[in-house]
Every structure is written in structure tokens, then in C-alpha cells.
Amino acid sequence: MRDDRVMTAGVALLAWYDRAARVLPWRVSPGDRALGVRPDPYRVWLSEVMLQQTTVAAVQGYFHRFTTRWPDVAALAAAADAEVMAEWAGLGYYARARNLLACARAVVADHGGQFPSRREALQALPGIGPYTAAAIAAIAHDAAEVVVDGNVERVMARLFAHPEPMPAAKPALIGLAAQFTPRLRPGDHAQAVMDLGATICTPRNPTCPDCPLAEFCAACAMGLQAELPRKLAKPEKPIRQGVVWIARRADGAWLLEQRPERGLLGGMLGWPGTGWDGSDAAPPLDADWQAAGEVRHTFTHFHLTLTVLHAETPQNATPDRGCFLGANAFRPADLPTLMRKAHAAIGHS
DNA sequence: GAAGCGTGGTG
């Protein structure tokens, strides 16, 4: 596409954004942005981290609870690890929560409590990679950064009918995104592409008749919009098995343990159990273990079938693993979803 | 560079 045509397409996209921008709690509307209002970098950062590989619908409630409880980066930096992990429970990719805290503390300790404004400094912080650094710089500071996420890749692949499959196409798509990013309003431009990708130029069944870029789009002209970007087939997910032991003491306390910092569900609370790779383990204490059900759960790269065993234990029980957590202190909502499912499988409160 | 890392929605 000719340069002036690309520029015209960018203008059309911003015009569409000015009337169709989604209203989101971490955003400044394009109208307010034009008046010089800028979003709070803390809220932009928090939203961007939560939105990594996660839908807006899933993030909304978490964002509201986090910002209510910890309204600024200093408050979050001062929070206890377990409180933040519990608040993140259910959102997934728990390394994000650990990095979130590490980042907040680094901003307080090394940056005087102010988020850096430059992309390079942002990207040096925990949990902030190339995308998130560019997004914060562009959205919070209107820096002329090229913001490339899955939406941008998809829109670029279609707009320019780039046939190369992902992820090999990434460098070329970054180049196209750089060509497409305007010098004026780069923050609004980035958010406009996100909105377009989320509402019109969707992965499946894009609604080209509603698209402000339709007349510029090479894929749409060729009817290829649903085929792009091409992706290589993913390997099949193996099925793994495991067991969890859910013990309830006479006083109502639950036997839980904190999982190792690294790895799956790292740092989260969970029920003592076996590994999920065929490795064996002994129950955390001797008891009359009863089969309570089976839970099926799918992670990013495998399916899991979890056998849930349950036992009532005497008040003086001394487990080999984990700690009893009082009935008042235990909330299923503090557990990752898999562990909530296991708790639900035993069928009482 | 590839693998590991969650979950809920959807077609």
C-alpha cells in the first residue's frame, strides 16, 4: 500500500475511535484526551498486566477490586504477598501477580514511586515486556512507540494481506505496524487498534462491513480476512492425572499448602496432592480417605483429571504437609480455579 | 527459539 494511503487509513481509524471507543475504567476517553487529560500510569500498567492473554470481561472485576483495595502503586507495594495472590486468584498466569508486586516495589524503591515514562526503563521492570512497555509509554504518555500485540498482528496481517504464518511473520508485522503508527496520537491509535481487533476485526468471523479500514484492507478485498493471520497447527494436549487430599479438621479448619513459587499455580494456595506427571506422593496424614469425585481441568498445554479424596480428621491431627487454615480464614475465592473445583467436588461448605 | 504458564468464553 502506498504511504499516503496508509496514512489515510490511520486517520480513518482514529475518526472511528473518536466515536466508537469502548469506555473502560482504566481509560481516558478520546474527547478528554484531546483536552489534555492523561490516564494514571498506575492504572494503565495494572490494566495492561491483567490484560496479558486475558479478556476485558475477565479483567473488569479484578481491576475494580485491585484499585479499590490498592489505589496507588505505594499501597500495592506495601501489600502482603499472600493478600495479592489471593486477590489475583482465578485470573490465571500467576507469575503475573508475583511480578506485579515485584514491579510495584521496584517502582517505589528505585523510581521514587513514579512509573518511568520511557519504554526502555519500563521494560526493565518485572513483568513488563516489549508490548506492555510500549503500551504504557504510548497510552499514559503519548510516546510515539510501536505497540504490537495480538490485535495489532491480526489487523496488520489482514490490512496488508500478509500470508506468512505466525509466529514467523512477527518481524514483518512489526514493520507494518511501525509504518501504520501515526506520529500524532500514538496512544489513541494503539487503543483504536485494540478496540478494532476486539469488536470488528475479531479472530473469527470479522465483520468487515462495519470496519473503518475495509476500503483499505487487502484481505477484505480478496475475501481472505477469515484466513489471516495463518497459524501453524498446535500439538495435541496430553492428558495427565493426579490426586488431591482435602482434609477437614473437627473444628472446621482446612488443610492447605502454599505451592512452590515457580511452576504451575506457583505461589498459590492449594490442596496437598500428587504431582501430575505420574509422580507419586503420600497423603498428608493418615485418615479414612473417601473418594469425593473427579475434576477435569484444562491448562495451556495439558488436560488434567484430578481425583479428589476427602477425610474428616480429629482435632489433634498432625499433617506431614501443609497447614490447617481456620474455617473463618478460608475462602474458596482465594484459591486458583482448579483448587476451587476440587473443593466444590466434596460438596459441602 | 521454544516451552511453560490459567482461565472463561465461544462457535
Place this chain on the structure above:
DNA sequence: TCACCAAGCTT
């Protein structure tokens, strides 16, 4: 039902 997918980062 089930495979695919979402505003990626880390190792």
C-alpha cells in the same frame, strides 16, 4: 463437546 482463542512474559 471441544478446540481454539485473549491487550505476553520469562527462562
